[in-house]
Amino acid sequence: MGTQTTLWCRARTTISVGGDWKLFESRIRKKGTTVSTSRSRSCFCSSPLTLIVSSMPYEKEFAAAKKAATLAARLCKKVQKALLQSDVHSKSDKSPVTVADYGSQALVSFILERELPSEPFSLVAEEDSGDLRKESGQDTLKRITELVNDTLASEGSNSFSTLTTDDVLAAIDGGKSEGGSVGRHWVLDPIDGTKGFVRGGQYAIALASLDEGKVVLGVSACPNLPLASIGSNQQLSSSNEVGCLFFAKVGDGTYMQALGGSTQTRVHVCDIDNPEEASFFESFEAAHSSHDLSSSIAEKLGVKAPPVRIDSQAKYGALSRGDGAIYLRFPHKGYREKIWDHAAGSIVVTEAGGIAMDAAGNPLDFSKGKFLDVVSGIIVTNQKLKASLLRAVKEALNEKVSSL
Numbered sequence: 026m027g028t029q030t031t032l033w034c035r036a037r038t039t040i041s042v043g044g045d046w047k048l049f050e051s052r053i054r055k056k057g058t059t060v061s062t063s064r065s066r067s068c069f070c071s072s073p074l075t076l077i078v079s080s081m082p083y084e085k086e087f088a089a090a091k092k093a094a095t096l097a098a099r100l101c102k103k104v105q106k107a108l109l110q111s112d113v114h115s116k117s118d119k120s121p122v123t124v125a126d127y128g129s130q131a132l133v134s135f136i137l138e139r140e141l142p143s144e145p146f147s148l149v150a151e152e153d154s155g156d157l158r159k160e161s162g163q164d165t166l167k168r169i170t171e172l173v174n175d176t177l178a179s180e181g182s183n184s185f186s187t188l189t190t191d192d193v194l195a196a197i198d199g200g201k202s203e204g205g206s207v208g209r210h211w212v213l214d215p216i217d218g219t220k221g222f223v224r225g226g227q228y229a230i231a232l233a234s235l236d237e238g239k240v241v242l243g244v245s246a247c248p249n250l251p252l253a254s255i256g257s258n259q260q261l262s263s264s265n266e267v268g269c270l271f272f273a274k275v276g277d278g279t280y281m282q283a284l285g286g287s288t289q290t291r292v293h294v295c296d297i298d299n300p301e302e303a304s305f306f307e308s309f310e311a312a313h314s315s316h317d318l319s320s321s322i323a324e325k326l327g328v329k330a331p332p333v334r335i336d337s338q339a340k341y342g343a344l345s346r347g348d349g350a351i352y353l354r355f356p357h358k359g360y361r362e363k364i365w366d367h368a369a370g371s372i373v374v375t376e377a378g379g380i381a382m383d384a385a386g387n388p389l390d391f392s393k394g395k396f397l398d399v400v401s402g403i404i405v406t407n408q409k410l411k412a413s414l415l416r417a418v419k420e421a422l423n424e425k426v427s428s429l
């Protein structure tokens with residue numbers, strides 16, 4: 026449980042803030058009082074000011090997010106097991122959307138609102154209920170409602186009341202927020218890697234929270250990811266258990282536990298500094314990221330291992346525990362990245378000591394609404410490989426331009 030302290034500042038005061046000091050500074054500045062702060066975490070206020078300092082910020086939100094992602098993973102696992110052709114439903118952009126995408130979004134939206142009743146609720150999520158409101162969507166909607174109710178019942182909570190189809194539509198549409206740089210917003214990809222999900226491969230339920238445009242917590246449930254390393258330089262492991270939950274809160278590090286388990290382990294990115302020993306992740310789907318460009322970058326860097334191709338933000342999770350050293354993502358011309366594809370993954374990696382940036386080395390900016398505008402692509406690595414990776418990326422991109 027987090028504790029809150031109310032401080033009445035009249036002069037220089039030393040305060041202790043768990044979490045992100047920069048974010049805290051920007052908050053108190055906004056209150057209309059001149060506040061000068063220093064690295065020693067002391068602050069001087071020009072007029073009396075009441076500061077409410079939480080020693081464990083975002084703790085309630087973090088617990089709610091873990092609960093929501095874990096339950097959504099349970100729903101998705103059930104559907105993936107029984108996946109029938111008829112569960113695949115075509116959206117206008119032709120990406121397969123299954124009952125699990127909608128069910129997961131409805132469940133996460135419902136649980137976050139239920140667990141945090143006193144907070145304003147804003148959710149930026151991938152799916153909307155448009156197709157489910159049509160006559161042709163009624164059977165699917167009933168199926169989703171049953172799935173959501175079955176999953177809630179399995180939670181064993183006494184306060185459970187059965188949701189109607191209208192409740193489910195409303196919960197899905199709870200995800201219509203546009204996000205932005207003001208206030209708090211949840212960001213959800215109910216199933217990231219839908220193509221992997223349909224194929225029986227990797228996928229993730231990815232949930233993050235933005236505060237003033239910055240990702241402050243992220244949870245990524247990866248039901249098919251082995252608990253043991255999947256890197257190309259993996260050590261032999263006796264465990265073939267799958268299902269990982271990664272979670273990170275700003276300033277507090279990244280942790281992993283077995284989905285449904287309770288023992289958490291702190292994870293760190295690898296500390297490889299020699300690219301020859303590094304291995305890299307990329308999308309399984311060549312349509313999502315140029316495999317040619319990645320292999321040209323890897324060659325320039327001197328990476329020897331073949332690419333590890335997996336779907337979804339499971340790549341960020343695997344990187345955060347050191348399974349590989351680099352994740353390269355270079356969408357084809359005209360594609361615009363969305364925040365829900367990277368928000369949870371990026372904090373999972375940065376809190377584990379890594380860096381997520383665009384191909385020009387800029388930090389990822391989640392404050393501009395649902396799109397994440399990046400220069401050329403997204404690259405993720407550890408601190409030691411950052412400079413050489415950026416050089417190789419620049420060279421490969423220049424070569425690509427001059428060959429056109």
Ligand SMILES: Nc1ncnc2c1ncn2[C@@H]1O[C@H](COP(=O)(O)O)[C@@H](OP(=O)(O)O)[C@H]1O
Pocket residue numbers: 120151214216217218219220221307308309310312313314335336337338356357360363366
């Ligand atoms: N043409 C494209 N280029 C890049 N990314 C794309 C894409 N089409 C879809 N995507 C995104 O790639 C995500 C999957 O990432 P990955 O390739 O790492 O598995 C998809 O998430 P969803 O599966 O949630 O729709 C989708 O948002």
Ligand SMILES: [Mg+2]
Pocket residue numbers: 120151219
């Ligand atoms: Mg999609």
Ligand SMILES: [Mg+2]
Pocket residue numbers: 214216217218365366
């Ligand atoms: Mg996605």
Ligand SMILES: [Mg+2]
Pocket residue numbers: 126151214215216217218219
């Ligand atoms: Mg998705």
